[in-house]
Amino acid sequence: MTAKLRGQSKTVTYVIRASQAFLRESLAAMKRSARGAGSLLRAVGCAGITGVVLTAFFDVQAQEATSIVAESNAIDLLMPREIIIGGFSAPPSTVPGAPPGGQFVKFLFPSALAANGPDIYLADAGQRLLLRIDGVTRSVTRLRELPGSPGTRLKTGPDGSVYVVSPGRREVERIARDGRRLAVFGAKFEILQPADVVVEQTLNRVWIADAAGGVFAFHPSGRLSEPLAGRGDGFADENSGATVLSAGRERVAGIDPRCRCIVEFSQSGVAIGRYGEGQLTYPVDLAIDLHGRTWVLDRADHRLKVFANGNLIASISTAQLGLTDITALAFDGHLAYIADGPGGRVGVFTILQPRR
Secondary structure, three states, X not given: OHHHHHHHHHHHHHHHHHHHHHHHHHHHHHHHHHHHHHHHHHHOOOOOOOOOOOEEOXXXXXXXXXXXXXXXXXXXXXXXXXXXXEEEEOOOOOOOOOOOOOOEEEOOOEEEEEEEOOEEEEEEOOOOEEEEEEOOOOOEEEEEEOOOOOOOEEEEOOOOOEEEEOOOOOOEEEEOOOOOEEEEEOOOOOOOOEEEEEEOOOOOOEEEEXXXXXXXXEOOOOOEEXXXXXXXXXXXXXXXXXXXXXXXXXXXXXXXXXXXXXXXXXXXXXXXXXXXXXXXXXXXXXXXXXXXXXXEEEOOOOEEEEEEOOEEEEXXXXXXXXXXXXXEEEEEOOEEEEEEOOOOEEEEEEEOOOOO
């Protein structure tokens, strides 16, 4: 017992030091970014940028353009809070707060994230495991094995369950926080290959995007309701389609790979907006914050690009966040969880309110 406690003490010390190092690196990167942006603006005769927690300047880079446009005012976006590299294991439980008691589980390659209240769900492609992190005790529970191929997607429901899209499967599973299967969503003749899932927050319907671009609505029980976008056979139509989805309080946004842009849908599934064409090259993930801003992960330049009212307002590099790379992101309230696959960690940030 003494040896076990001694080992856990060393691990806890390592975790604390890693978190402290992450915060130092993040703040240092943000200060360097602020100095660099200030120098750029002074060079073009604009006002300097004052020191802020995270500075990102307007970075619009169209396909045919060669110039970079920078805002004269810095935009505060994120405040670093902590880094999670793993946690001591705990058995499955239906309620949060279960005390950890097992070995330390270190992340290898976080590739997908979802968060809701005290629960953080993580797909670790390195271990081929679906993990749940208890936000209260920071314990880690192994829920199930996952396929080794890329493409796993995770989204949480309002009841704390998690929806899992596994590559190669023609159905989406809804799983309880203790790993039990609650429901299965699929349509044999309509959905060819599920690519993403989201719960629309107004009508509480489950939306599933097909890899071919079609979007379908399901009842929470798993029964198909209706096609929303596309031709109804899994394929997108000439007007709209999406393969990656994110839900805000009043709308759903999706990535349309054909235009490499963002398509916005109303709660009933009608396409109501489109933006980001020429500003996104290879968008692979997105999230909507409480202030209605859409954050898009662009794999081409490894940046987070932030849109407000359809306009690109910020482009954030991984270096500005103190991360190696960004492999996934998930928002819950005022918190942003950003997976760093190569770094084997998850950065936790506070999402700051827009400036008035």
